Amino acid sequence: MTAASLEPLLFDPYDYRMHEDPYPVYERLRTEAPLYHNPGLDFWALSRHADVAAGFRDAERLSSANGVSLDPAAWGPHAHRTMSFLAMDDPRHVRLRKLVYQGFTPRRVTEMSDRIRQITRQYLEPALARGEFDWIDDLAGQVPMDVISELLGVPEADRAELRRLADLLLHREEGVLDVPVPAMEAALQLYRYYSEMIADRRKHRTGDLTSALLDAEADGDHLTEDEILGFMFLMVVAGNETTTKLLGNALYWAGRNPAQYARVTAHPELVDDWVEETLRYDASSQILARTAAIDLEYYGRTIPAGSKVLLLIGSANRDAAAFTEPDRYDIERPDKGGHISFGKGVHFCLGAHLARLEAGIVLREFADRVGRYEIPDTGIERVHSVNVRGFAKLPVRVEVR
Numbered sequence: 001m002t003a004a005s006l007e008p009l010l011f012d013p014y015d016y017r018m019h020e021d022p023y024p025v026y027e028r029l030r031t032e033a034p035l036y037h038n039p040g041l042d043f044w045a046l047s048r049h050a051d052v053a054a055g056f057r058d059a060e061r062l063s064s065a066n067g068v069s070l071d072p073a074a075w076g077p078h079a080h081r082t083m084s085f086l087a088m089d090d091p092r093h094v095r096l097r098k099l100v101y102q103g104f105t106p107r108r109v110t111e112m113s114d115r116i117r118q119i120t121r122q123y124l125e126p127a128l129a130r131g132e133f134d135w136i137d138d139l140a141g142q143v144p145m146d147v148i149s150e151l152l153g154v155p156e157a158d159r160a161e162l163r164r165l166a167d168l169l170l171h172r173e174e175g176v177l178d179v180p181v182p183a184m185e186a187a188l189q190l191y192r193y194y195s196e197m198i199a200d201r202r203k204h205r206t207g208d209l210t211s212a213l214l215d216a217e218a219d220g221d222h223l224t225e226d227e228i229l230g231f232m233f234l235m236v237v238a239g240n241e242t243t244t245k246l247l248g249n250a251l252y253w254a255g256r257n258p259a260q261y262a263r264v265t266a267h268p269e270l271v272d273d274w275v276e277e278t279l280r281y282d283a284s285s286q287i288l289a290r291t292a293a294i295d296l297e298y299y300g301r302t303i304p305a306g307s308k309v310l311l312l313i314g315s316a317n318r319d320a321a322a323f324t325e326p327d328r329y330d331i332e333r334p335d336k337g338g339h340i341s342f343g344k345g346v347h348f349c350l351g352a353h354l355a356r357l358e359a360g361i362v363l364r365e366f367a368d369r370v371g372r373y374e375i376p377d378t379g380i381e382r383v384h385s386v387n388v389r390g391f392a393k394l395p396v397r398v399e400v401r
Contacts, residue, residue: 245390
């Protein structure tokens with residue numbers, strides 16, 4: 001679907017045809033309808049970089065208390081049960097975030113570097129030995145879930161099943177306008193598993209993050225079991241899925257722009273820039289929702305209080321008002337740091353450091369070993385998800401150095 005085919009202008013995140021290339025649609029939104037209203041799905045949307053960035057910072061007028069998802073079943077006053085502090089406003093949000101931070105520290109994340117490298121090599125080396133493999137199945141879909149499981153203390157024998165359940169959480173079939181039954185069942189199974197983990201750690205502490213969350217304390221305050229469960233679930237939904245998609249998008253776009261990949265192999269220090277440009281150019285999380293706490297005025301129109309408002313991250317990151325030649329994939333561009341893929345303000349992504357660390361290690365290990373690679377035109381499959389953009393299948397042929 002292209003912008004020229006959209007008459008009248010229609011933005012529908014549930015239309016998976018648009019997911020092949022949503023950026024022409026975003027461009028029309030920014031130009032023709034920077035405040036867009038979809039009466040059928042009952043949401044408003046902001047698409048320009050300045051508006052989306054300001055929206056992230058405006059946590060009082062644009063509330064997170066009803067959740068961040070377009071799906072009706074994930075929306076409402078109980079959204080925090082699955083999305084933790086993402087679905088809270090201050091003071092509840094800052095309290096929970098402060099407590100979680102006692103366990104999920106930058107130091108704990110950084111200390112994972114060597115283990116992330118080991119996990120990466122465990123999957124990468126046999127894949128490279130074959131010469132042809134699926135980047136998602138064999139590596140990008142494996143490493144992030146293993147890293148999160150390692151952090152939380154999940155035994156290796158259980159990780160494949162948890163990965164399968166995590167994949168079910170975000171998958172949507174064509175025409176499905178809400179959380180499907182398989183996703184709900186997967187959520188219940190994950191809750192049961194993590195509840196049993198917490199019960200075990202209450203009896204027998206270890207050095208993992210689950211134990212650290214049980215012991216987290218700030219001014220005499222502690223996390224409840226439901227709060228720990230919510231954060232563990234958030235790690236699976238947000239941490240696992242978005243990092244998998246980031247890795248897939250990075251390999252895809254560097255493969256489609258071989259001169260860019262050649263720059264990375266010649267200058268390995270550009271790996272971090274590769275990560276940042278991918279975050280800007282094709283963000284894993286394209287959309288986050290908010291609730292209008294009061295009537296809001298934009299471009300001469302009013303968003304009524306209580307309305308659902310979508311912040312279109314994918315559109316904002318391609319705004320020519322914020323980026324030079326925004327539709328060009330340029331790992332060495334000077335303005336890529338202006339992307340808002342991790343949000344802004346009080347809700348800035350707590351897992352940004354882990355996502356960047358993981359992606360940088362995986363892509364560095366790949367670039368150190370692979371001189372050239374290509375992505376065939378056939379066999380590629382995109383995920384069916386309302387707000388996450390990436391690949392379910394991504395075949396690759398490599399030339400190992």
